[in-house]
Amino acid sequence: MSGKATVVLGAQWGDEGKGKLVDILASEMDICARCAGGNNAGHTIVVPTGPERVPTTFAFHLLPSGLVNANCAGLIGNGVVIHLPSFFSELDALQSQGLDCTGRLFVSDRAQLVFDFHQIVDGLKEVELGGSSIGTTKKGIGPAYSGKASRSGLRVHHLFDHEAFANQFRRIVEGRSKRYGYFEYDTESEILRYKALAQRLRPYVVDSVAFLHHALADGKRILVEGANALMLDLDFGTYPYVTSSSTCIGGVFTGLGIPPKAIGKTIGVIKAYTTRVGGGPFPSEQLNDIGVHLQEVGREYGTTTGRSRRCGWLDLVVMQYSTRINGYDALNLTKLDVLDDLKEIKVAVRYLLRKNGAEVPLDGFPADLSVLEKIDVEYETLPGWQTSITGARSYNELPKNCKKYVQFIERFLGVPIEWIGVGPGRESMLYKPIAAA
Numbered sequence: 001m002s003g004k005a006t007v008v009l010g011a012q013w014g015d016e017g018k019g020k021l022v023d024i025l026a027s028e029m030d031i032c033a034r035c036a037g038g039n040n041a042g043h044t045i046v047v048p049t050g051p052e053r054v055p056t057t058f059a060f061h062l063l064p065s066g067l068v069n070a071n072c073a074g075l076i077g078n079g080v081v082i083h084l085p086s087f088f089s090e091l092d093a094l095q096s097q098g099l100d101c102t103g104r105l106f107v108s109d110r111a112q113l114v115f116d117f118h119q120i121v122d123g124l125k126e127v128e129l130g131g132s133s134i135g136t137t138k139k140g141i142g143p144a145y146s147g148k149a150s151r152s153g154l155r156v157h158h159l160f161d162h163e164a165f166a167n168q169f170r171r172i173v174e175g176r177s178k179r180y181g182y183f184e185y186d187t188e189s190e191i192l193r194y195k196a197l198a199q200r201l202r203p204y205v206v207d208s209v210a211f212l213h214h215a216l217a218d219g220k221r222i223l224v225e226g227a228n229a230l231m232l233d234l235d236f237g238t239y240p241y242v243t244s245s246s247t248c249i250g251g252v253f254t255g256l257g258i259p260p261k262a263i264g265k266t267i268g269v270i271k272a273y274t275t276r277v278g279g280g281p282f283p284s285e286q287l288n289d290i291g292v293h294l295q296e297v298g299r300e301y302g303t304t305t306g307r308s309r310r311c312g313w314l315d316l317v318v319m320q321y322s323t324r325i326n327g328y329d330a331l332n333l334t335k336l337d338v339l340d341d342l343k344e345i346k347v348a349v350r351y352l353l354r355k356n357g358a359e360v361p362l363d364g365f366p367a368d369l370s371v372l373e374k375i376d377v378e379y380e381t382l383p384g385w386q387t388s389i390t391g392a393r394s395y396n397e398l399p400k401n402c403k404k405y406v407q408f409i410e411r412f413l414g415v416p417i418e419w420i421g422v423g424p425g426r427e428s429m430l431y432k433p434i435a436a437a
Helices: 018-027 084-094 117-132 143-147 156-160 161-182 189-202 208-215 249-256 287-295 315-324 400-413
Strands: 005-010 031-034 044-049 055-058 071-074 103-107 222-225 263-271 274-275 310-312 330-334 344-357 360-362 376-381 416-421 429-431
Touching: 005 018, 005 249, 018 044, 018 084, 018 222, 018 287, 018 416, 018 429, 031 208, 055 084, 071 208, 071 222, 084 189, 084 287, 117 143, 117 161, 156 161, 156 189, 156 376, 161 189, 208 222, 249 263, 287 310, 315 344, 315 400, 330 400, 344 400, 376 400, 400 416
Parallel strands: 005 222, 005 263, 031 071, 031 222, 071 103, 263 330, 330 416
Antiparallel strands: 044 055, 274 310, 344 360, 344 376, 416 429
């Protein structure tokens, strides 16, 4: 094994802007691989295209966003769940924008399949939960992973034995209807549709384990693109308000079949404030003018769902917890420009638990959500810079108070910030050499 993989992971509750860093790093990579999640993820990338270098927005949901770079191949790993109609719809849309993916997009033969009945069941599960709804994207991701865990799912390689696939598919749908009651679904038409989809998919399918290990042996440069983020991880997130896959560093190994020694560098992507979508706890959420400011200036609306995101101050308790688990070598701080107009900026630095008339500091992020309901958040207040930084093209051009904010985060976490986002375009990502931290 001579090659190494660089891993990019979401460090908060997702929507940190991982796609832009992946796009930039992919220009120096041979392969960009997805290891978890499905088309419930969403990365928006703005890049100049054509002779006139017109800024073009590409929306990725399932496909690796490194495909924006013409010399980088994309791999959907075994840890991903794939809804084939969405796969081809996204591929067709990207190609219609002039992004040619011919011969450089691959799908693991071990990846689990998401079907339309999974999406129906996803909605039925939310109804069943009632007031405890966790706010899923209704893309069928949870039910597909449930099928995988209960060993009743179908994988990509099953598509190529049509009769066996059809029989198993009928059994699965029948089982779901027994569990949730009758729902309208044309099983036989779906089986025929997947017979055609299987033939269209066949050229993309590879043994992803062999594919990646041959690439590593050949010294190829591999970029792993995480989906969602640490606080949505099935084990370490705010359970049950989480996604259904392993979004932490462990998901890289199980979702691609590569060992820990194959990882060269792990980069955590952290927004300059905090957002989350759907239900669940959010200690630093600001249900006030600050929250509205962050939402409107930051254009905090989901790429996949269009849902508005809940907004709050940067939570370094969350980030410390995230850093402990994922072991970041460096950070990418994004959307720093959204804070430009604020006179002062608060940062959550400690959780205090009210207990027996006293407040006790917590060591870490609690597993029990009922504990979170009892905490007070302690903030550090830093001065704002109240000037636009969108035109900055180097770290040294940032205002003094802006640098102080960056340095405060670095000192608290003990991790250098190597990349800083000050706007939506490629040119708005500042590289800050770690030695200068």
